[in-house]
Amino acid sequence: MALEAIRAILDVDTGVDDAMAIALAVAAPTIDLVALTTVAGNVELEHTTRNTLRVLDFVGASHIPVYQGMSRPIDRPLFTASHIHGSDGLGGADIPESSRSVEAISAPQFLIDAARQSPGELTFIFVGPLTNLAVAVALEPELPRLVKRLVIMGGAFRMPGNTTATAEFNIFADPMAAAQVLAAGFDATWVGLDVTTKAVFARAQWDALETATAPNAQIVRKAGAQMFLTFNRPVFQLHDPLAVAVAADPTLVDAPEEAVMIETGGDYAAGQTIIQRPGREEGWATKVAKTVDAPRFGTFFTATLGLS
Ligand code: RIB
Numbered sequence: 496m497a498l499e500a501i502r503a504i505l506d507v508d509t510g511v512d513d514a515m516a517i518a519l520a521v522a523a524p525t526i527d528l529v530a531l532t533t534v535a536g537n538v539e540l541e542h543t544t545r546n547t548l549r550v551l552d553f554v555g556a557s558h559i560p561v562y563q564g565m566s567r568p569i570d571r572p573l574f575t576a577s578h579i580h581g582s583d584g585l586g587g588a589d590i591p592e593s594s595r596s597v598e599a600i601s602a603p604q605f606l607i608d609a610a611r612q613s614p615g616e617l618t619f620i621f622v623g624p625l626t627n628l629a630v631a632v633a634l635e636p637e638l639p640r641l642v643k644r645l646v647i648m649g650g651a652f653r654m655p656g657n658t659t660a661t662a663e664f665n666i667f668a669d670p671m672a673a674a675q676v677l678a679a680g681f682d683a684t685w686v687g688l689d690v691t692t693k694a695v696f697a698r699a700q701w702d703a704l705e706t707a708t709a710p711n712a713q714i715v716r717k718a719g720a721q722m723f724l725t726f727n728r729p730v731f732q733l734h735d736p737l738a739v740a741v742a743a744d745p746t747l748v749d750a751p752e753e754a755v756m757i758e759t760g761g762d763y764a765a766g767q768t769i770i771q772r773p774g775r776e777e778g779w780a781t782k783v784a785k786t787v788d789a790p791r792f793g794t795f796f797t798a799t800l801g802l803s
């Protein structure tokens with residue numbers, strides 16, 4: 496089945512899996528990547544923005560503009576994952592610096608302007624904390640009706656979190672932003688740990704890239720190094736690349752509509768993404784990925800990046 500071509504904006508907190516997601520979005524033949532927007536998350540905004548520019552240049556996409564966004568969450572201090580992504584956000588990967596600068600307007604304003612200029616045409620793919628989108632919706636409440644589709648890497652709906660016992664990083668980092676996006680009324684698909692933890696790149700596949708020279712293969716090799724060599728993990732979880740793949744091919748996941756709530760307060764469960772029990776009133780209707788065709792995603796990932 497031929498995939499529908501999409502025009503997409505990708506919001507990132509570049510980090511190691513974001514880097515692979517950027518390369519995948521650039522390489523995917525049916526994704527017209529209009530622009531990238533950056534947010535603080537895995538590391539501070541200056542690093543996520545610097546990394547985004549570096550990765551785009553490295554994969555030959557220096558024509559794609561980058562708009563810088565929010566430097567901290569809406570209602571709490573910045574919480575980073577530098578212990579996973581390294582203090583630079585790319586695990587120390589030796590990727591040349593970019594000489595490019597970000598665009599003049601902010602990411603939230605760009606998201607609004609782009610959606611107004613192309614009503615009903617754009618797919619928004621968000622793979623970091625949702626701060627930029629929450630601010631954009633606060634500025635333009637009509638935004639959900641101007642955006643064709645929203646795909647979010649975030650949440651842990653039927654499993655424990657990866658940051659706290661109950662919360663996945665992107666949602667834990669800014670629970671208020673996530674709750675505001677949830678309530679805004681986007682046609683959204685949430686791609687959470689329930690499926691992204693099954694979308695993995697194995698050590699043997701990474702080892703096979705040792706002598707790779709193609710830029711996309713080198714991004715995967717360099718961005719994966721810390722996970723495999725420093726943390727000695729058996730697999731690299733492709734959280735953000737799966738969200739990009741789901742934007743290109745929604746059939747990769749089964750994502751039924753659920754009634755969802757997001758905890759924004761409390762001492763222990765902030766950032767928890769909750770699927771309400773049937774029959775109860777609370778919760779916002781949205782699509783949540785429950786299962787993934789992991790082998791077919793793996794083929795999409797390796798074939799699109801030329802790794803196979
Ligand atoms: O929980 C995984 C998510 O948190 C990914 O987007 C990763 O880049 C980090 O931001």
Ligand code: CA
Nearest residue numbers: 508513622623
């Ligand atoms: Ca991310």
